[in-house]
Amino acid sequence: MIEAASINAVMRTLADPTRRAVFERIVSSDEITVIELTRGSGVTQGAISQHLKSLKQAGLVAERAQGRNVFYRAEPEGLAPLVDWMSHYAVFWRERFADLRNLLKEIDP
Amino acid sequence: MNAAAQLKSDTQDIVVEEVFPHAPEKIWKVLTSGELMGRWIMAPTGFEPVEGKHFTMKTTAAGAWDGTIRCQVLEVKPNERFVYAWKGGHEGNVGYGAPLDTVVTWTLSRVGNGTRLRLVHSGFVLPKNETAFRGMSDGWKKVVRNIDGIAGEQEH
Numbered sequence: 001m002i003e004a005a006s007i008n009a010v011m012r013t014l015a016d017p018t019r020r021a022v023f024e025r026i027v028s029s030d031e032i033t034v035i036e037l038t039r040g041s042g043v044t045q046g047a048i049s050q051h052l053k054s055l056k057q058a059g060l061v062a063e064r065a066q067g068r069n070v071f072y073r074a075e076p077e078g079l080a081p082l083v084d085w086m087s088h089y090a091v092f093w094r095e096r097f098a099d100l101r102n103l104l105k106e107i108d109p
Numbered sequence: 110m111n112a113a114a115q116l117k118s119d120t121q122d123i124v125v126e127e128v129f130p131h132a133p134e135k136i137w138k139v140l141t142s143g144e145l146m147g148r149w150i151m152a153p154t155g156f157e158p159v160e161g162k163h164f165t166m167k168t169t170a171a172g173a174w175d176g177t178i179r180c181q182v183l184e185v186k187p188n189e190r191f192v193y194a195w196k197g198g199h200e201g202n203v204g205y206g207a208p209l210d211t212v213v214t215w216t217l218s219r220v221g222n223g224t225r226l227r228l229v230h231s232g233f234v235l236p237k238n239e240t241a242f243r244g245m246s247d248g249w250k251k252v253v254r255n256i257d258g259i260a261g262e263q264e265h
Contacts, residue, residue, distance in 0.1 A: 086233045089233075090125075100136075100226075108131050108135045
């Protein structure tokens with residue numbers, strides 16, 4: 001079972017363009033610090049820290065402390081609820097197409 | 110960036126496309142008749158193929174969601190294009206039954222021996238940029254590949 005409340009957190013978290021950009025930068029690096037994330041981001045280190053907090057709460061990012069540094073990395077499992085949800089509809093529509101084909105065959109032979 | 114482009118970049122679509130050996134007019138009728146919809150999608154309540162019209166469909170309930178899908182007809186272009194909003198779900202749900210604010214677009218185009226029918230179910234909030242998936246575990250990449258396969262053609 002997927003961790004409770006995660007889908008909403010994931011959707012809200014990624015709806016924010018800045019936070020999504022932060023997440024994508026974390027994904028494209030193996031591990032990254034707040035300082036590196038702040039560099040060139042156009043926002044303050046405090047803002048980046050807030051985004052990291054949201055990403056952690058949504059289960060999208062994990063952290064590892066080493067000495068005075070904290071390294072952040074992406075957590076692929078965090079996106080799983082969205083994929084499960086979307087794949088439900090992908091299967092649903094495949095089945096509807098099959099039903100549609102049968103119905104058409106019946107009414108328009 | 111305008112609002113539509115912004116929305117597009119934030120969401121993923123499910124695309125299914127097939128050619129049917131029937132004329133567009135026949136398929137149009139099956140797509141837009143409430144009685145016929147009940148025989149292959151779900152029986153709609155309050156449906157009329159008129160722009161602005163609200164209707165509902167009922168599917169399997171999940172948690173605090175009673176399974177009602179709230180729809181509104183957005184566009185009707187006979188034998189060519191039929192668009193409706195598709196909303197449902199509840200905040201308390203995870204996965205199936207989670208909040209959904211999406212749009213279903215049917216496009217019909219005549220081909221030699223029938224009709225190409227294209228469904229686009231759009232508005233699924235997912236990180237669109239593939240870089241979001243880069244660097245992730247192989248297991249995850251496999252899941253994404255499967256989804257791509259199910260969803261068919263992806264537009265980038």
